Amino acid sequence: MNLKKKDSKVESLNEFEQTIVGNSLGKDAWKRLKKNKMAVLGMIIVIIYTLLATFATFLPIYPYDEIILDHQHLPPTLNTTAGELMMKTKLEEVYFKAWKSGSLKVTDEQSAQIKQWIADNQITQVWDFSYKEGQRQLAAGTFTFSSSDQKSIDRLQKRIDTELLVSVKKVFWKDSETGKISQLGKMSYDEILPIYAASNNVTVESLREQSNQEVRSQVLNDLKSKTPGLSDEDYAANLEIELKTMGSKGFDTIAKTNLLGKITTQITRSTEKTLAQEIKDGTAVFPMKKTIQVSENLTAQIEASKKHSRHYLLGTDYSGRDMLSRIIYGGQVSIAIGFIGTLTSVLLGILLGALAGYLGGKVDFFLMRLVDIMYGLPYMLLVIISMAIFGRNILNLFIALALVSWLTIARMVRGQVMSLKNSEFVEAARSMGASTWRIIFRHMVPNSLSIIIVYSTLRIPAFIMQESFLSFLGLGVQAPYASWGSLVGDAVTGMTLYPWKLIFPALAMTIFLFAMNFFGDGLRDAFDPQSKNQL
Incomplete structure (x- = not known):
C-alpha cells in the first residue's frame, strides 16, 4: 500500500484563501538594502577585500617580506622584468655621467634644460631625458660607451642572466638504522644537533657550546637594543634574568632556529653552485621545483627561479619588496x-x-x-x-x-x-x-x-x-x-x-x-x- 507523506509544514491562509508569507526585520532590511546600489557595491567590494586578505597565502604572489636589495624602488610595470629595469637604471646613470663629462653631446638648450631640472629637483625628468637621448645617439652611432662603462654594463648583464633565488621549503633526515624519514623542522634541538655536527665534522659538545654562546649573544644584543645606555654589569645581570625567564625550552627554540638557518644556508649555497653550472650548460629550466640529495641521509625540497626575471605589477619599496x-x-x-x-x-x-x-x-x-x-x-x-x-x-x-x-x-x-x-x-x-x-x-x-x-x-x-x-x-x-x-x-x-x-x-x-x-x-x-x- 502506498502511503502519501503529509506535508508537515502548515500554511497560514487569510480570508481570501491566500497564503500568508511571514516577514521579519532581517528579510525586510535585505529587501531595502538591495535597492541601494551603492550599499550593494560597497558590500561586494568589502567581500572581495576580505577574501583576498583571508586567502593571501594561496595567491600566486611573491613573499611580502622577501628583501632583494637589487630591486629597490623599481617602478610599476606590466611586461618589463626587474632585470630590464635594473639595466635601464644603470644606463641612465652612465648616460648622465657621459653628459657631465661632455662625451654625450646635446644642444645648449637641452643642456640648460637639464641644469634647470637639477636645480628644481626634478630628477625623474633628468633620468628620462638622459636615457632617451643616450639610446638615440647609441643607435645612431654618434655615442659609444667607454671601456670602463662597457665592463660595468657587461658585469650587470651577467648578474641579471645568472643570479638565482633559491628557497629551501623543507629538509628531511633519513635515519640510517631504522630508515625513518623525519622533517628537520619538526625535530627537537637535541635531535638536530648531532645531524649538523656530523655534516660539519665537529663534535656535538663543541657545537653545543658554540650554539649556547650564539644564543647568549643574540639575547644580549636584543637587550641592548631595547634598553640602551646601561653598564656592562647591568647588561650581564639582565641577561641572566632574561635567560631564566626564557627557560630551557625558550633557549632551545632559539638555538634550533639558528641551526636550521645554518643548514638552510648551506643547502642554498650548494644548490646555487649546482644550478649555476646547469645555466652555463643550458640545461636549467626555471621556475624550478624539485627534491635534491644534500648528503647520504639529508634531502631537501627547493624552489628556484631567476632573481631578476620577476615582474612587479605595482613596483617595489625601499627594500626591494613587492x-x-x-x-x-x-x-x-x-x-x-x-x-x-x-x-x-x-x-x-x-x-x-x-x-x-x-x-x-x-x-x-x-x-x-x-x-x-x-x-x-x-x-x-x-x-x-x-x-x-x-x-x-x-x-x-x-x-x-x-x-x-x-x-x-x-x-x-x-x-x-x-x-x-x-x-x-x-x-x-x-x-x-x-x-x-x-x-x-x-x-x-x-x-x-x-x-x-x-x-x-x-x-x-x-x-x-x-x-x-x-x-x-x-x-x-x-x-x-x-x-x-x-x-x-x-x-x-x-x-x-x-x-x-x-x-x-x-x-x-x-x-x-x-x-x-x-x-x-x-x-x-x-x-x-x-x-x-x-x-
Whole structure:
C-alpha cells in the first residue's frame, strides 16, 4: 500500500484563501538594502577585500617580506622584468655621467634644460631625458660607451642572466638504522644537533657550546637594543634574568632556529653552485621545483627561479619588496584590526551596556560614571601610552584600540535595554522564571541587533584609520609585518621620486573605507523602518 507523506509544514491562509508569507526585520532590511546600489557595491567590494586578505597565502604572489636589495624602488610595470629595469637604471646613470663629462653631446638648450631640472629637483625628468637621448645617439652611432662603462654594463648583464633565488621549503633526515624519514623542522634541538655536527665534522659538545654562546649573544644584543645606555654589569645581570625567564625550552627554540638557518644556508649555497653550472650548460629550466640529495641521509625540497626575471605589477619599496604583495598582506592586517577591534569593543560594550540598562541602580550609576570619565580622557593619547608601555606588537595594538572604543556602544545598548526591559515579552520571560542573563542575552540584546550591526559596520573604518594614524607615528604595526597605514607612512619621505609607493596603498585603503561606509550607511537605512528606501 502506498502511503502519501503529509506535508508537515502548515500554511497560514487569510480570508481570501491566500497564503500568508511571514516577514521579519532581517528579510525586510535585505529587501531595502538591495535597492541601494551603492550599499550593494560597497558590500561586494568589502567581500572581495576580505577574501583576498583571508586567502593571501594561496595567491600566486611573491613573499611580502622577501628583501632583494637589487630591486629597490623599481617602478610599476606590466611586461618589463626587474632585470630590464635594473639595466635601464644603470644606463641612465652612465648616460648622465657621459653628459657631465661632455662625451654625450646635446644642444645648449637641452643642456640648460637639464641644469634647470637639477636645480628644481626634478630628477625623474633628468633620468628620462638622459636615457632617451643616450639610446638615440647609441643607435645612431654618434655615442659609444667607454671601456670602463662597457665592463660595468657587461658585469650587470651577467648578474641579471645568472643570479638565482633559491628557497629551501623543507629538509628531511633519513635515519640510517631504522630508515625513518623525519622533517628537520619538526625535530627537537637535541635531535638536530648531532645531524649538523656530523655534516660539519665537529663534535656535538663543541657545537653545543658554540650554539649556547650564539644564543647568549643574540639575547644580549636584543637587550641592548631595547634598553640602551646601561653598564656592562647591568647588561650581564639582565641577561641572566632574561635567560631564566626564557627557560630551557625558550633557549632551545632559539638555538634550533639558528641551526636550521645554518643548514638552510648551506643547502642554498650548494644548490646555487649546482644550478649555476646547469645555466652555463643550458640545461636549467626555471621556475624550478624539485627534491635534491644534500648528503647520504639529508634531502631537501627547493624552489628556484631567476632573481631578476620577476615582474612587479605595482613596483617595489625601499627594500626591494613587492608592493602588490605588501598591499595584500597589509590589507590582511588592517582588515583584521578593523574587524577584531570592532568585535572586541562591541562585545564589551554590549555586556556592560546591557547590565547597566537592565539592572539599573548602583550598577548603572557606577558603569555610566566610568564611561563619563573615559569620555573625558584623550582617546588617542591613551592608545599611544598603552602602546609605549606594553610594547609595539599587533596583539597590544588590538587590545589598546578595543579597550577604549566600547563607550559609545555601551551607551547605545543601555538605552535600548532600558526601553525594552518593561516590555510584555520581558515581563513574560521574567514571570516564567528566566534568569537575568537569559533575559538580557536571549530576549533584549537580539532586539537591539539592528542598531548594533549598523554601528559595527561604521566602526570598522574608524579602527583602520586609527591604526593608520598610529603606524604613521611609528607606533603601529612593526616590520616585517605591514598595514596600509605603515605602507603610507613609509612612502611619504620619497613620495616625489617614487609616487607609486604612496598611491597604491593609499588607493587600496581609500576604496575599502568608502565601500565600508557606503555599506554601513545602506544598513542604517535598511534597518530603519522609516527609511526612504522602504518598499
